[in-house]
Amino acid sequence: MSGVAWTKRAQAADPLATRLFDRYRDDLSLPAKWGEALDLILAHRSVRAYTADPLPAGTIELAVAAAQSAATSSNLQPWSVVAVEDPARKARLAALSGNQKQILHAPLFLLWIVDHHRLAQVGEQTGTPANALHYLESFLLGAVDTSLAAQNAVLALEAIGLGTCYIGGIRNKPAEVATELGLPPQSFALFGLTVGHPDPAAPASVKPRLPQEAVLFRERYGEAAAPRSLAAYDARLRSFQREQEMPERDWTEQASQRVRGPDSLAGRDVLRDVLHRLGFALK
Amino acid sequence: MSGVAWTKRAQAADPLATRLFDRYRDDLSLPAKWGEALDLILAHRSVRAYTADPLPAGTIELAVAAAQSAATSSNLQPWSVVAVEDPARKARLAALSGNQKQILHAPLFLLWIVDHHRLAQVGEQTGTPANALHYLESFLLGAVDTSLAAQNAVLALEAIGLGTCYIGGIRNKPAEVATELGLPPQSFALFGLTVGHPDPAAPASVKPRLPQEAVLFRERYGEAAAPRSLAAYDARLRSFQREQEMPERDWTEQASQRVRGPDSLAGRDVLRDVLHRLGFALK
Numbered sequence: 001m002s003g004v005a006w007t008k009r010a011q012a013a014d015p016l017a018t019r020l021f022d023r024y025r026d027d028l029s030l031p032a033k034w035g036e037a038l039d040l041i042l043a044h045r046s047v048r049a050y051t052a053d054p055l056p057a058g059t060i061e062l063a064v065a066a067a068q069s070a071a072t073s074s075n076l077q078p079w080s081v082v083a084v085e086d087p088a089r090k091a092r093l094a095a096l097s098g099n100q101k102q103i104l105h106a107p108l109f110l111l112w113i114v115d116h117h118r119l120a121q122v123g124e125q126t127g128t129p130a131n132a133l134h135y136l137e138s139f140l141l142g143a144v145d146t147s148l149a150a151q152n153a154v155l156a157l158e159a160i161g162l163g164t165c166y167i168g169g170i171r172n173k174p175a176e177v178a179t180e181l182g183l184p185p186q187s188f189a190l191f192g193l194t195v196g197h198p199d200p201a202a203p204a205s206v207k208p209r210l211p212q213e214a215v216l217f218r219e220r221y222g223e224a225a226a227p228r229s230l231a232a233y234d235a236r237l238r239s240f241q242r243e244q245e246m247p248e249r250d251w252t253e254q255a256s257q258r259v260r261g262p263d264s265l266a267g268r269d270v271l272r273d274v275l276h277r278l279g280f281a282l283k
Numbered sequence: 284m285s286g287v288a289w290t291k292r293a294q295a296a297d298p299l300a301t302r303l304f305d306r307y308r309d310d311l312s313l314p315a316k317w318g319e320a321l322d323l324i325l326a327h328r329s330v331r332a333y334t335a336d337p338l339p340a341g342t343i344e345l346a347v348a349a350a351q352s353a354a355t356s357s358n359l360q361p362w363s364v365v366a367v368e369d370p371a372r373k374a375r376l377a378a379l380s381g382n383q384k385q386i387l388h389a390p391l392f393l394l395w396i397v398d399h400h401r402l403a404q405v406g407e408q409t410g411t412p413a414n415a416l417h418y419l420e421s422f423l424l425g426a427v428d429t430s431l432a433a434q435n436a437v438l439a440l441e442a443i444g445l446g447t448c449y450i451g452g453i454r455n456k457p458a459e460v461a462t463e464l465g466l467p468p469q470s471f472a473l474f475g476l477t478v479g480h481p482d483p484a485a486p487a488s489v490k491p492r493l494p495q496e497a498v499l500f501r502e503r504y505g506e507a508a509a510p511r512s513l514a515a516y517d518a519r520l521r522s523f524q525r526e527q528e529m530p531e532r533d534w535t536e537q538a539s540q541r542v543r544g545p546d547s548l549a550g551r552d553v554l555r556d557v558l559h560r561l562g563f564a565l566k
Contacts, residue, residue: 037442128539137551147430159320182503220465256411268420
């Protein structure tokens with residue numbers, strides 16, 4: 001506990017110490033140059049409650065400019081985004097995504113699309129077959145680049161004071177989502193992102209993560225720290241849950257229930273077959 | 284060209300206009316609150332030339348703290364990172380990744396690992412089977428969360444003045460990379476990231492991207508703008524190539540050659556089989 005006490009003392013003078021304590025509940029200390037960008041990155045929390053205020057003009061274009069500023073493999077740019085603001089369409093997409101109410105309340109729902117359709121079109125235009133798109137590697141490359149792009153958008157949106165929440169539930173019913181969005185073959189909604197002004201009446205908190213020794217290895221993968229660090233994390237997450245007046249539950253218990261079997265995948269156990277039907281051969 | 288002239292005039296007074304011109308070579312204008320974070324995001328370029336200067340103390344821990352601050356589905360945190368600084372190991376990894384010289388010259392090479400091994404261990408600890416990990420959905424979720432995390436790390440590293448370059452070539456030889464890093468079953472090096480001080484003698488430039496109309500759709504996916512916007516992009520990329528004294532080549536030609544078939548995948552056409560051997564059933 002002395003580490004925690006030390007860190008709490010340090011927080012008044014050092015905003016980085018505050019951010020690191022919120023993230024780890026540990027006495028990790030870093031001698032970094034501090035600034036707005038690091039503060040923004042470390043202060044992230046998912047925001048699920050929004051006010052009814054409209055978004056600033058240009059919000060969508062700024063998010064896309066940030067997204068397009070991320071790296072992309074061989075400059076392929078294999079993604080698109082569909083910006084949904086129509087309440088009726090948002091409601092239909094919410095129904096397809098496990099009825100998460102933040103989709104209804106957010107003024108903007110961004111759908112991040114792995115888009116091989118555009119590359120296939122380019123192949124047609126140049127008379128090249130584009131057969132590499134039929135391999136798992138190309139699908140994976142598309143998912144990686146779409147994710148890098150979306151995370152840049154999240155940070156840009158947070159930089160102008162907005163809050164976001166990723167919606168993986170959009171993969172519960174990929175074929176129905178493709179129909180709703182008019183997606184062409186060889187495109188796939190990888191995840192959604194709700195965007196809005198955070199509701200000050202329902203502030204979100206920074207959730208602690210696994211200790212760094214559980215995820216960071218030097219030179220080669222190691223396991224020595226795992227049992228100790230997982231037990232430490234269970235305890236830290238419980239202290240967060242108590243503060244939030246949430247039911248206390250170990251992370252090890254939550255995580256293992258979430259991955260226990262196909263019944264815990266909310267319908268996504270058929271994803272491979274659905275992707276085949278959407279035009280991804282995944283060879 | 285009047286749009287370009289307008290934008291060039293606007294750049295002196297408006298740093299956002301400068302960033303947007305560099306990214307699009309168009310007169311896109313956004314009424315956003317400007318700040319350090321947006322500037323950092325929009326100014327990204329991949330850096331492949333580094334000085335010999337050592338990294339600041341705490342660089343790796345800062346990158347990991349930023350990475351762990353990204354969203355993660357159901358708080359599963361399904362990734363790890365291996366930080367490689369040993370020159371001999373970097374050289375071996377470079378040889379497995381298409382001999383990209385930036386791996387040799389960067390003082391740090393981060394390997395971003397989709398890590399289902401830790402979740403499988405948690406399942407053993409709690410007596411839960413962890414069978415959901417054997418589905419394609421779980422692999423995809425791991426790849427998405429690993430990518431969101433890495434992009435946060437990239438921005439944090441850039442915030443302290445460092446430069447980075449993603450290395451997708453690490454997927455050329457996944458089994459050999461797993462052996463080199465001592466990866467356990469159910470883990471996979473998704474991509475690498477070189478990190479170092481940018482060499483001022485070889486400055487990198489912001490590469491223009493597709494016009495927003497090619498990647499951003501409202502309410503439903505649309506295609507009307509595609510041929511016009513792709514032609515506009517070919518022209519803008521050629522103007523960039525001329526400035527950089529690079530050979531001029533249309534994006535449509537580059538991209539279609541990159542996806543033409545399994546021979547353009549640098550060995551990654553066998554990725555599915557290799558993933559099976561690494562413990563990912565991809566059901």
